[in-house]
Amino acid sequence: MHLSSRPAVSDAPAPDQDALPAPALTADARPLSRAAKGEVGRVIRVGLDGAPHDSLDPDELERRLLEIGFVEGARVEILHEGLFGRDPIAVKVDDMRVALRRREAEAILITAWQQPDASGATPRAVAEDRRS
Amino acid sequence: MxxxxxxxxxxxxxxxxxLRPTVxxxxxxxxxxxxKAPGPCGSDNCNCGS
Amino acid sequence: MNAIAPVLQTAPRIALVGNPNCGKTALFNALTGSRQKVANYAGVTVERKEGSFTTPEGRRVQVLDLPGTYSLRARSPDEEVTRDVVLGRFKGEAEPDLLVCVADATNLRLVLRLVLELKQVGRPLLLALNMFDIARHRGIEIDIGRLSAELGVPVVPTVAVRKAGTADLLKHIDTVAVELAGAASAGANTWHEPSAEEVRATHREADRIIKLAVRPPTKPDTWTTRLDAVLLNPVAGLLILLTVLFFMFQAVFTWAQPAMDGIKAGFDALAAWINGAMPDGILRSLITDGVIAGVGSIIVFLPQIVILFTFIILLEDFGYMPRAAFLMDKIMGGAGLHGRAFIPLLSSFACAIPGIMATRVIDNRRDRLATIMVAPLMTCSARIPVYTLIISAFVPDRTVGGVFSLQGLVMFGLYAAGILSALLVAFVMRRLVWRGTVEPFLMELPAYKVPDVKNLVMGVWTRAKAFLQRAGTTILSIMILIWFLSSFPGAPAGATDPAIDYSIAGMVGHWLQPLVAPIGFNWQITVALIPGMAAREVAVAALGTVYAVGGAGGGGEENVTALMDTLGHSWSLATALSLLAWYVFAPQCASTLGVVRRETNSLKWPLIMFGYMLTLAYLASFATYHIAASLGWA
Structure with a gap:
């Protein structure tokens, strides 16, 4: 249980807090549902941008994922996988653990994790810059 | 008797x-x-918030 | 709900809100001790836990333990209750005067977001940092003054499992109560369902506050990681889970037996004493055959329920339940059931009643209903006397392939038929009837915690009490009605046939005869099945009564042997097999239907259960009888 391993927002307050995050599609961006055990990533987008999902209303799914801690900038690490079809997955989200099916993990887009101070800017700030 | x-x-x-709950x-x-009575929340005759 | 004005001087009402697994119930238990009441909220299948305590200044405080949630934006009936009570719009529930948001001090991020949402409600709010000792032990430093200033909400540390751990909270409640009594009313409610962007914004705000007020742990919890490496391992984890389940199953089945025998003997002795002390008459019959036999047949399940809930609460407090659901999700999911459904279904092998009560671990209403509906298809222990009687009377005692006993194989086949049909029914319900509403599997895997003994005792005690109260009233009523149907009108003077033959149950049996003839039942079976509604195994005693072997209430070894001989001579093999098939499916248990009514708070679900099980039973018996007859076993 870590507290606050995630870089804080106060470093780079986003000017447009209520705007929809633009899909920050970098070269290595891919859904969490395709990640394998041991992989570490950073969440760059939560939600399907209105694309239909087979279990829930996409907006509802987005909010549920956000409420349980999958938020842009969060560090995710695949801890465990189920036996059949490697599903569901147990994910470490910042400092807590969450279990979910790969079907729901489709709505979470991640990139490879870089150290917060790698490029001078925190990953969260990068995510927010892209948003503006 | x-x-x-x-x-x-x-x-x-x-x-x-x-039979009580049914009645x-x-x-x-x-x-x-x-x-004479408000309906369940969200229904047409609900009093929520009023 | 504004009509109910709070009388703060006498009994302020507080409501506990918080994330799941934050130790909210432990805090509730610490505050209220044994002064708590478990019931259902009006109109919904959500457990309502209320208690009271007295503050150091002598104020009596009512406290309500609300279902855990991550947001006021309700997604399940439980969370709707939380939302509506917090917003003061729950029908028949007084508005809380103070909201106490309970937080796991070692895991603050999500709860701070909830606090920010609760602030919008405009009601007096207090944040209790529970498990503060564990947080300190891990080297987490929380600047309470700063946290409180940033949130704009008073913050008090608590340790629910320690004796004086709630002193600060109590003191604060006294202060708040004084302030409230002076103040006019709560501030304006500006809460509305947050959009995804608003959820993101409150997350950012929570992150900012954590950065300011909380120092990350110097000694992080490595136990959870280490334990998960084994317990969530795809192969080892499943094997451990199966071992745990096997152990639980064994415990419920065998450890409960001596206590169950004791209870049964106690009730038999009581009935015998009353039979001796009271003159013969219908009142005595009501008391012994209706009330004592009826209550006895319910209370006899108490040991199983206590053992089962001891296991469930231990596993839950330890934090294993979500892990078990994780491991089982794919397997259960194939039939459209939730990963958490396996514990209730496993418990149903002992008895569907505790099994159905255990479905409370499933949050989603439809998942829970699907589990409740198939639970009685699991072969419960009450079917065993019936199965044993018929199998030993009709299935030859020989071995197949040199190893397996034919009787054992038939028994196994009956168990397998129950399991397969349960999976099939669940599949049909979840995939065909409630199509397109596959609930996501999305749950927190909390850190492992050592279960607290006091919490365990309180949990088991409230379950046992609720079982006796709930099941006792409804099921007792049903037992009395069945007794009435089986005893009235009484046999005329000089009658030679058993009394039940002249009763309403007997008449119904005779009327139903043409209906059950196609499945090979004779009228004796039909009549015996009616009191068998009280409890499945009662059918054995009823068959004894109908065939007039053994005296009234006689169920001794020699009577069963005599009954086996009689049945072997008077039934065809096809009839016997048909009855076995019937017992796999038939809703032959009024107690189960009563519990389903209590748990779902409606007559609709027990009626649907009765209907579908009866249909399945009839079809299965029909097929069995005719296949057996065509094989020349008629």
């Missing part, structure tokens, strides 16, 4: 207990329909 009355009362009470719901529904 007294025994039969006691037994009859107990059996009637048991029957009433089993209560019917009464409630009738009251809602008559506008």
């Amino acid at each position: 007294a025994q039969q009355i006691v037994v009859g009362l107990i059996v009637a009470a048991a029957l009433a207990w089993v 209560m719901r019917m009464v409630r529904r009738r009251q809602v329909a008559a506008g």
Whole structure:
């Protein structure tokens, strides 16, 4: 249980807090549902941008994922996988653990994790810059 | 005879207990329909927030 | 709900809100001790836990333990209750005067977001940092003054499992109560369902506050990681889970037996004493055959329920339940059931009643209903006497393939038929009837915690009490009605046939005869099945009564042997197999239907259960009888 391993927002307050995050599609961006055990990533987008999902209303799914801690900038690490079809997955989200099916993990887009101070800017700030 | 009355009362009470929720719901529904009681939250005749 | 004005001087009402697994119930138990009441909220299948305590200044405080949630934006009936009570719009529930948001001090991020949402409600709010000792032990430093200033909400540390751990909270409640009594009313409610962007914004705000007020742990919890490496391992984890389940199953089945025998003997002795002390008559019959036999047949399940809930609460407090659901999700999911459904279904092998009560671990209403509906298809222990009687009377005692006993194989087949049909029914319900509403599997895997003994005792005690109260009233009523149907009108003077033959149950049996003739039942079976509604195994005693072997209430070894001989001579093999098939499916248990009514708070679900099980039973018996007859076993 870590507290606050995630870089804080106060470093780079986003000017447009209520705007929809633009899909920050970098070269290595891919859904969490395709990640394998041991992989570490950073969440760059939560939600399907209105694309239909087979279990829930996409907006509802987005909010549920956000409420349980999958938020842009969060560090995710695949801890465990189920036996059949490697599903569901147990994910470490910042400092807590969450279990979910790969079907729901489709709505979470991640990139490879870089150290917060790698490029001078925190990953969260990068995510927010892209948003503006 | 007294025994039969006691037994009859107990059996009637048991029957009433089993049917109670159904009867209560019917009464409630009738009251809602008559506008004497608010309906469940989210329904047309709900009083939430008022 | 504004009509109910709070009388603060006498009994302020507080409501506990918080994330799941934050130790909210432990805090509730610490505050209220044994002064708590478990019931259902009006109109919904959500457990309502209320209690009271007295503050150091002598104020009596009512406290309500609300279902755990991550947001006021409700997604399940439980969370709707939380939302509506917090917003003061729950029908028949007084508005809380003070909201106490309970937080796991070692895991603050999500709860701070909830606090920010609760602030919008405008009601007096207090944040209790529970498990503060564990947080300190891990080297987490929380600047309470700063946290409180940033949130704009008073913050108090608590340790629910320690004796004086709630002193600060109590003191604060006294202060707040004084302030409230002076103040006019709560501030304006500006809460509305947050959009995804608003959820993101409150997350950012929570992150900012954590950065300011909380120092990350110097000694992070490595136990959870280490334990998960084994317990969530795809192979080892499943094997451990199966071992745990096997152990639980064994415990419920065998450890409960001596206590169950004791209870049964106690009730038999009581009935015998009353039979001796009271003159013969219908009142005595009501008391012994109706009330004592009826209550006895319910209370006899108490040991199983206590053992089962001891296991469930231990596993839950330890934090294993979500892990078990994780491991089982794919397997259960194939039939459209939730990963958490396996514990209730496993418990149903002992008895469907505790099994159905255990479905409370499933949050989603439809998942829970699907589990409740198939639970009685699991072969419960009450079917065993019936199965044993018929199998030993009709299935030859020989071995197949040199190893397996034919009787054992038939028994196994009956168990397998129950399991397969349960999976099939669940599949049909979840995939065909409630199509397109596959609930996501999305749950927190909390850190492992050592279960607290006091919490365990309180949990088991409240379950046991609720079982006796709930099941006792409804099921007792049903038992009395069945007794009435089986005893009235009494046999005429000089009658030679057993009394039940002249009763309403007997008449119904005779009327139903043409209906059950196609499945090979004779009228004796039909009549015996009616009191068998009280409890499945009662059918054995009823068959004894109908065939007039053994005296009234006689169920001794020699009577069963005599009954086996009689049945072997008077039934065809096809009839016997048909009855077995019937027992796999038939809703032959009024107690189960009563519990389903209590748990779902409606007559609709027990009626649907009765209907579908009866249909399955009839079809299965029909097929069995005719296949057996065509094989020349008629």
